[in-house]
Amino acid sequence: MAAEAEATREARAKVIAAEGEHKASRALRQAADIINESPSALQLRYLQTLNSISAEKNSTIIFPLPIDMLSGFMKK
Numbered sequence: 001m002a003a004e005a006e007a008t009r010e011a012r013a014k015v016i017a018a019e020g021e022h023k024a025s026r027a028l029r030q031a032a033d034i035i036n037e038s039p040s041a042l043q044l045r046y047l048q049t050l051n052s053i054s055a056e057k058n059s060t061i062i063f064p065l066p067i068d069m070l071s072g073f074m075k076k
Contacts, residue, residue, distance in 0.1 A: 035041045 035045060
């Protein structure tokens with residue numbers, strides 16, 4: 001009976017985790033749609049991310065560049 005109870009708990013935990021992932025993916029999609037509507041929202045999010053990274057004790061920060069900025073270098 002103990003093994004059966006343990007299996008039931010594990011199954012329930014997996015269902016709860018899957019529901020959490022589903023909710024998180026929906027929230028991420030909604031956030032992406034909102035950011036897609038406004039380029040300034042993307043810039044603000046980028047600045048928030050840099051602020052979060054700089055608050056940690058990191059020694060390296062990577063600055064992503066739009067691919068169109070690099071296209072001039074790729075032609076040569």
